[in-house]
Amino acid sequence: MSEITFEKMTADDADAFIELEKKIIHLKVYSGMTDTDEVRKEIETNECYLIKKDGKIVGSMEYQMKGPDEAYFGGLVVDPDYQGQGIARKAAEFRLEKAKGAKRVWLVTHPHNSKVIRLYLSLGFVVESWKDDYYGDGEPRLVLAREHL
Numbered sequence: 001m002s003e004i005t006f007e008k009m010t011a012d013d014a015d016a017f018i019e020l021e022k023k024i025i026h027l028k029v030y031s032g033m034t035d036t037d038e039v040r041k042e043i044e045t046n047e048c049y050l051i052k053k054d055g056k057i058v059g060s061m062e063y064q065m066k067g068p069d070e071a072y073f074g075g076l077v078v079d080p081d082y083q084g085q086g087i088a089r090k091a092a093e094f095r096l097e098k099a100k101g102a103k104r105v106w107l108v109t110h111p112h113n114s115k116v117i118r119l120y121l122s123l124g125f126v127v128e129s130w131k132d133d134y135y136g137d138g139e140p141r142l143v144l145a146r147e148h149l
Contacts, residue, residue: 002054004090009048009060011040016050020060020077046074047098051091058082061091063098071099073107076116088119096123106145108134120144 009017042048042062051059059082062074073095078087099105106128109116117127125144134141 002085004087005052005055006049006061006091006094007052009043009050011043013048013050014040014043016057017043017048017060020057020079042074049091049094051078051087053082053085053087059087059091061095063095065099065102069101069103071095071102071105073099073105083115088115092119092123104145104147106143108141108143111140111142117142117144120146 046062046064048062049060050057051061057079059076059078061076064072064074066072073092076088076091076095078091096105105125107120107125108131109120111117111130121127121144123146125146128143128145131141131143133139
């Protein structure tokens with residue numbers, strides 16, 4: 001059976017992060033990062049992880065504790081060649097375990113990102129609100145949240 005592991009990123013992983021982002025940034029449902037300085041800042045200010053399958057980088061994810069009781073789940077990317085294998089679910093469960101004890105966990109996703117919406121609804125999240133032009137890209141986003149982990 002394949003092994004899925006999570007490795008905490010450092011600034012040295014910026015290029016690997018950008019290569020993953022480039023594979024999906026063209027999708028309307030994802031607002032990614034490809035600027036090296038922006039990525040390095042993201043890695044320094046968030047808990048960022050590379051997702052590996054049998055030692056090969058197949059994705060990335062991040063989260064941030066906004067305070068002692070609140071966690072924000074940032075991007076979760078799985079290489080399109082590895083989607084549909086349960087990797088995103090394992091990554092989401094990993095993040096939930098890391099945020100254990102938080103009274104509120106939330107994330108933002110595009111309303112057409114049905115895979116992500118279904119995943120998080122199955123993990124107890126609810127659609128909390130709709131935000132127009134959330135990232136300044138002209139696209140709306142949904143805020144999904146889960147209370148009391």
